[in-house]
Amino acid sequence: MNQAQGVQSWRERREAGRAARRRAPRATQDAIGNVARDPVELLRISSERRVAALVPLRYGRMLASPFAFYRGSAIVHAHDLAGTLDSGIHFQICGDCHLANFGGFATPERALVFDLNDFDETSRGPWEWDIKRLAGSLSVAGRHLGHGPLSADECAFEATQSYQRHMAEYAEMSALDLWHERITFARMHDLARTDDGRRRVRRGIARALRRTHGTMLPKLADRTGDGWRIRDAPPAVFHIRGTSSLIDPDDEWMAMTHDRSTLFTALMRDYAASLTPERAALLAQFALQDVAFKVVGVGSVGTRCLVLLLTDHHGKPLFLQLKEASMSVVARYAKAGIRERGITHDGLRVVHGQRLMQAASDPFLGWATGALGRTFYVRQLRDMKISVELETLDKDGLRRYAGLCGWALARAHAKAGGCAPEISAYIGRSERFAEALVRYGRACAQQVEQDYERFRAACRSGELEARTDADMAADFSP
Known part of the structure; x- marks a missing residue:
């Protein structure tokens, strides 16, 4: 040009x-x-x-x-x-x-x-x-x-x-x-x-x-027969319908009548469609073992965030974090005319921004829409991630x-x-x-x-x- x-x-x-x-x-x-x-x-x-x-x-x-x-x-x-x-x-x-x-x-x-x-x-x-x-x-x-x-x-x-x-x-x-x-x-x-x-x-x-999926597995989950179950540690980690749950009984998530398998099959299909074909093929080699709510950070506390534990045919783990994305504070307060154009899904907004700004992004980074219309983005949990x-x-x-x-x-x-x-x-x-x-x-x-x-x-x-x-x-x- x-x-x-x-x-x-x-x-x-x-x-x-x-x-x-x-x-x-x-x-x-x-x-x-x-x-x-x-x-x-x-x-x-x-x-x-x-x-x-x-x-x-x-x-x-x-x-x-x-x-x-x-x-x-x-x-x-x-x-x-x-x-x-x-x-x-x-x-x-x-x-x-x-x-x-x-x-x-x-x-x-x-x-x-x-x-x-x-x-x-x-x-x-x-x-x-x-x-x-x-x-x-x-x-x-x-x-x-x-x-x-x-x-x-x-x-x-x-x-x-x-x-x-x-x-x-x-x-x-x-x-x-x-x-x-x-x-x-x-x-x-x-x-x-x-x-x-x-x-x-x-x-x-x-x-x-030292912070890999394999080293995290015994720290975050327990073996149950042939599978794994994420360990409850409230208030940081808990199962939504378990005895340690902090979700209110009248919360919209508690009111859902569909079983977990039905809900997450649809959600994972939506998420896989947001990945490139070769990464979706890699994801397809893992089976979902368990899902738990996880409280993260300071500013994000209370947003809906889940940990997904998946394993491959060798039983090797993959931890994914499914995190709710809501309206950005920049989009809320930036002057009219400079707000993001053409992106109405907040999960996609997060993924788009991360891919654009980072030198290299998580290969499992993607987005999905929940059963009740809430928007989420997905990434790996902790894999080789460190902070000062x-x-x-x-x-x-x-x-x-x-x-x-x-x-x-x-x-x-x-x-x-x-x-x-x-x-x-x-x-x-x-x-x-x-x-x-x-x-x-x-x-x-x-x-x-x-x-x-x-x-x-x-x-x-x-x-x-x-x-x-x-x-x-x-x-x-x-």
């Missing part, structure tokens, strides 16, 4: 990026947006349609710290960002790009890569929303970990500068080279500047190699991790949007954008602490009910 057919030259695209500064000057990126709202009311909105008995657990997990609150309140952040200026450069974004939503996982070729790993909120939106979500999370986490405001500022600055440096590199890369770009753990090991950094990478590789243990990071460790996250986000944006020249030109070569994001992170952290206190007061007064995992587990103790 030539320029006359609609492809702008590299120089024209750079000029478009610089022109975007007139719409949203870089210095204005420090604005935190519309904070004239009640975070408790927004949390109530995001808790609608969740399993009612698990909503208090969601709030209990969010009570752990301001950072836990930040993780669980993506809706509040998206609401606020809707009141800020953006550059007008829009494409598929993550939508919940905090530092705990990055990690390591295996590619279909079994190479270990570092990348974004949560796309529940992915949608078309302003790229700035992702880098701001990341900078805000680093500011909140730095304070929560006791590193102090100055160290938190340095982490936000490092993430933004890393994003800036790598976006400038990606602006010079061909489309094919960028599509194949991966941040492998082997590459991270070679680039590590310290012995401690290299040790952390090696430990990460060792941890990932934030509490183990000192100031320098958190700053290095911030830089790694900035790099991964730049790669994801450059691949998903194809707009690296425009974004790089918008940011420029100076520190002006990074300095604005430091100011943003600092203001965001202060707002999060205020919102967290409002949330805590609501839980103390009974306005919201909050329960911990230990509290709920005690309900099932003999």
Whole structure:
């Protein structure tokens, strides 16, 4: 395709990026947006349609710290960002790009890569929303970990500068080279500047190699005759119609009269149709053994999430996670005209965003529609997946991790949007954008602490009910 057919030259695209500064000057990126709202009311909105008995657990997990609150309140952040200026450069974004939503996982070729790993909120939106979500999370986490405001500022600055440096590199890369770009753990090991950094990478590789379907089987399930049954461990894992179930008797799932085999045969057929033919053929070599409800994460607590245990003809396991997908907070609050086009199934939305943004995605990633019309996406459970243990990071460790996250986000944006020249030109070569994001992170952290206190007061007064995992587990103790 030539320029006359609609492809702008590299120089024209750079000029478009610089022109975007007139719409949203870089210095204005420090604005935190519309904070004239009640975070408790927004949390109530995001808790609608969740399993009612698990909503208090969601709030209990969010009570752990301001950072836990930040993780669980993506809706509040998206609401606020809707009141800020953006550059007008829009494409598929993550939508919940905090530092705990990055990690390591295996590619279909079994190479270990570092990348974004949560796309529940992915949608078309302003790229700035992702880098701001990341900078805000680093500011909140730095304070929560006791590193102090100055160290938190340095982490936000490092993430933004890393994003800036790598976006400038990606602006010079061909489309094919960028599509194949991966941040492998082997590459991270070679680039590590310290012995401690290299040790952390090696430990990460060792941890990932221990997290396979085979090693998970005896930890999560018990043998029953010739088959396997997932072990109940409420409130985290339970069978929907079992004695440990947390599903209300009047819940729509409990009212279904069809047997499990009928329901899941139809659902698995729908899911298999979303896979490529060769992966659907691989899935067909597994038989379903058991299904259980699983409570995951912080922000996702209460959404309908199932673990499926399947085995092949050798009895070797495959664990799949079936997770409900509902409206993205980006789609809810992004301005009209930049919402995702042509995708009405939220499970497909998640899969589309993940495939577009990740360097390599789960070979079993797909989507399906449940018997009652709820939309789901499917992926492997835990296979070679690892995440950073934030509490183990000192100031320098958190700053290095911030830089790694900035790099991964730049790669994801450059691949998903194809707009690296425009974004790089918008940011420029100076520190002006990074300095604005430091100011943003600092203001965001202060707002999060205020919102967290409002949330805590609501839980103390009974306005919201909050329960911990230990509290709920005690309900099932003999």
